Amino acid sequence: MFIALRDLTYARGRFALMALVIALIAFLMTFLTGLAAGLIKNNISGLMELDITHIAFEMDDKPTYRNTMIEREQWEEWATQPGVKRMEPMGHTVFTARTQKDDPLELVLWGLRPGSLIEPEVLEGSPLGGTQEGVIVSRLLAERDGVEIGDRITLDRVLTEMEVVGIAEERNIGHIPIIYAPLRKWQEATYGPPGGPAPGEELPDVVFDFVSILALELEEDISPEQLAAIDDELVTTTLDRSAFYAASTGYIEEVRTVQIIQVFLFLISAVVIGAFFSIWTIQRTKEIGLVKALGAANGYLLRDALGQALILMAIGVFLGLSLGLWSGQAFMESGRPFMFETDKIIQAMVLLVTAGLLGGALSIRKITAVDPIIALGQEQ
Amino acid sequence: MSLKTEAVTLLLGDGDQQVKALDQVDVQVAAGELVVVLGPSGAGKSSLLAVCGGLRTPTSGKVWIGDIEITQLKPSELTRLRLEKIGFVFQQSNLVPSLTALDQLLLLVHMQGRRPKAADREHALALLDEVGMADKQNRRGNQLSGGERQRVGIARAFMTEPTLLLVDEPTSMLDTQRGGQTVELLRRACHDHKVATMMVTHDRDVLSQADRVVEIRDGHLSAFNEPATVSAGAVADAAH
Numbered sequence: 231m232f233i234a235l236r237d238l239t240y241a242r243g244r245f246a247l248m249a250l251v252i253a254l255i256a257f258l259m260t261f262l263t264g265l266a267a268g269l270i271k272n273n274i275s276g277l278m279e280l281d282i283t284h285i286a287f288e289m290d291d292k293p294t295y296r297n298t299m300i301e302r303e304q305w306e307e308w309a310t311q312p313g314v315k316r317m318e319p320m321g322h323t324v325f326t327a328r329t330q331k332d333d334p335l336e337l338v339l340w341g342l343r344p345g346s347l348i349e350p351e352v353l354e355g356s357p358l359g360g361t362q363e364g365v366i367v368s369r370l371l372a373e374r375d376g377v378e379i380g381d382r383i384t385l386d387r388v389l390t391e392m393e394v395v396g397i398a399e400e401r402n403i404g405h406i407p408i409i410y411a412p413l414r415k416w417q418e419a420t421y422g423p424p425g426g427p428a429p430g431e432e433l434p435d436v437v438f439d440f441v442s443i444l445a446l447e448l449e450e451d452i453s454p455e456q457l458a459a460i461d462d463e464l465v466t467t468t469l470d471r472s473a474f475y476a477a478s479t480g481y482i483e484e485v486r487t488v489q490i491i492q493v494f495l496f497l498i499s500a501v502v503i504g505a506f507f508s509i510w511t512i513q514r515t516k517e518i519g520l521v522k523a524l525g526a527a528n529g530y531l532l533r534d535a536l537g538q539a540l541i542l543m544a545i546g547v548f549l550g551l552s553l554g555l556w557s558g559q560a561f562m563e564s565g566r567p568f569m570f571e572t573d574k575i576i577q578a579m580v581l582l583v584t585a586g587l588l589g590g591a592l593s594i595r596k597i598t599a600v601d602p603i604i605a606l607g608q609e610q
Numbered sequence: 611m612s613l614k615t616e617a618v619t620l621l622l623g624d625g626d627q628q629v630k631a632l633d634q635v636d637v638q639v640a641a642g643e644l645v646v647v648l649g650p651s652g653a654g655k656s657s658l659l660a661v662c663g664g665l666r667t668p669t670s671g672k673v674w675i676g677d678i679e680i681t682q683l684k685p686s687e688l689t690r691l692r693l694e695k696i697g698f699v700f701q702q703s704n705l706v707p708s709l710t711a712l713d714q715l716l717l718l719v720h721m722q723g724r725r726p727k728a729a730d731r732e733h734a735l736a737l738l739d740e741v742g743m744a745d746k747q748n749r750r751g752n753q754l755s756g757g758e759r760q761r762v763g764i765a766r767a768f769m770t771e772p773t774l775l776l777v778d779e780p781t782s783m784l785d786t787q788r789g790g791q792t793v794e795l796l797r798r799a800c801h802d803h804k805v806a807t808m809m810v811t812h813d814r815d816v817l818s819q820a821d822r823v824v825e826i827r828d829g830h831l832s833a834f835n836e837p838a839t840v841s842a843g844a845v846a847d848a849a850h
Contacts, residue, residue, distance in 0.1 A: 232713075232716075232717055232720040232721075233706060233708065233709070233717065236708040236709055236713060237708045239708075240707065240708030240750070241708070517706055517707060520700065520704050520706065521706065521717070521721075522689070523663070523665060523692065523698055523700075524692065524693065524698060524717075524718065524721070524766075525689055525690065525691075525692040525693025525694070525696075525718070525721055526689070526693070526721050527686065527689050527690075527721075530721060602665055603660055603665045603666060605665075605698070605700055605704060606656045606659060606660055606665065606700070606778055607656065607701065607778075
């Protein structure tokens with residue numbers, strides 16, 4: 231890269247501007263990757279943390295968490311099916327509520343059997359099951375809404391009261407924070423009468439015969455045909471991890487939007503770098519002809535120019551990545567959805583450099599067409 | 611003989627536009643000899659340089675550099691030959707813009723696939739010193755005058771210790787005094803380094819520096835004359 235390195239300092243103004251453009255693209259790419267990961271986490275962190283392989287919904291072509299109901303007979307049958315290692319019935323209902331300070335809240339109430347393996351670990355407080363009314367809240371509710379252990383939360387409309395006994399890591403679904411309740415409490419809130427049973431009375435058993443979904447841990451070798459047969463028999467629709475993530479409201483749309491922006495950034499990168507090196511190569515035509523006349527092989531010049539493109543990309547990507555990580559950190563600390571996933575950021579940067587080099591290479595190959603005869607002032 | 615052409619003919623263009631740029635050209639240049647090819651614009655001077663330098667393949671005829679028949683070589687072999695056996699001195703602006711005077715010479719070492727070493731730097735500095743440019747080794751082309759650029763070009767041409775030196779109109783962009791100095795420098799370097807040198811020009815003022823003068827007209831090499839006996843017609847045409 232004898233000429234390439236000297237060109238970089240000789241035409242430093244032009245190369246600095248180009249590096250700045252690449253840096254901005256790399257910054258956008260880093261920021262977008264972090265934002266995408268943050269949004270995904272914000273949307274489905276509750277699901278991501280479930281140590282399960284599948285979720286069974288009420289039979290539906292497009293099952294959603296808001297529109298599913300499974301009966302006791304179904305879940306008891308599911309538990310006995312071959313290939314099922316573990317089955318946990320779960321409730322899922324979106325509620326609005328009031329905190330003890332009468333602040334409004336939107337929350338997803340998840341009902342779990344206390345002590346089940348899908349119950350989250352608490353950061354402070356105690357797990358489910360100590361009292362019938364005790365619930366665990368997502369850390370977000372503690373940090374953002376000032377909910378504390380011992381506070382009471384009252385669900386709107388059904389007027390069910392719950393007591394905060396534990397605080398877990400931030401867990402959301404559909405960007406709404408989760409409150410984990412004992413399954414019976416969830417069933418009471420979801421299917422019982424507003425305000426609970428009349429004094430001295432108990433809720434009928436039927437209230438406790440329904441849940442929303444079944445969290446399943448299935449054997450690895452269970453076939454799709456076996457799964458379909460169980461679904462047919464038990465009138466359920468069972469989804470694997472990627473599919474039950476996609477069942478969360480807005481998840482697919484968010485992921486696709488971010489992916490489309492990323493694809494466009496890759497294309498923009500390839501086109502911008504390609505255009506720059508195309509113009510740069512055209513401007514250097516006379517010089518390239520001269521060096522070829524002096525005995526430079528095409529391979530030598532191509533390596534030199536590609537090396538130049540790689541250095542330019544590396545500088546731009548380093549600057550953009552640094553800026554992206556710095557601003558991402560600030561963004562994250564301000565409580566916005568952002569998450570660094572090293573492998574995805576590295577992947578994005580490698581793709582960005584590849585796209586840029588590809589664009590550069592397509593332009594730089596014009597070098598091979600330059601006839602050294604132009605060094606003698608003759609036409610090609 | 612360091613350079614020898616035998617019945618070289620070069621046709622350029624197609625159909626009705628076809629032009630015979632070179633017509634049955636025979637020329638020989640010995641090591642340490644400076645041969646000036648004199649002719650008016652469009653006479654075929656640059657075409658002759660291009661064929662001798664492996665930049666164009668003649669339509670017919672043969673060209674030897676030393677004992678290598680270059681008309682038989684593949685393009686990649688011709689590229690290598692230009693790097694190792696041929697030195698070019700182009701018109702004044704032909705320096706790589708981003709390189710300093712010293713780097714213009716070291717570039718050739720790098721093109722040979724070697725990282726320039728201390729010995730290469732010493733060799734390059736000695737050549738720059740020989741052309742009076744050692745003190746301006748760190749200047750780029752745009753920081754040098756026309757004559758200085760031409761001197762750097764001459765030093766660069768000798769960097770790989772070539773068998774053949776091909777010089778294209780070295781005085782065309784220089785005033786008479788600087789032009790004369792440049793050709794004198796070329797003559798001295800040609801003799802000192804024992805390099806066969808073919809210089810094409812239309813400048814009659816440089817003829818006295820030549821060991822031999824060849825006249826070219828319409829692609830045809832018409833005569834071999836001593837500088838003192840160059841045909842008046844050729845000189846007059848060249849002056850135009």
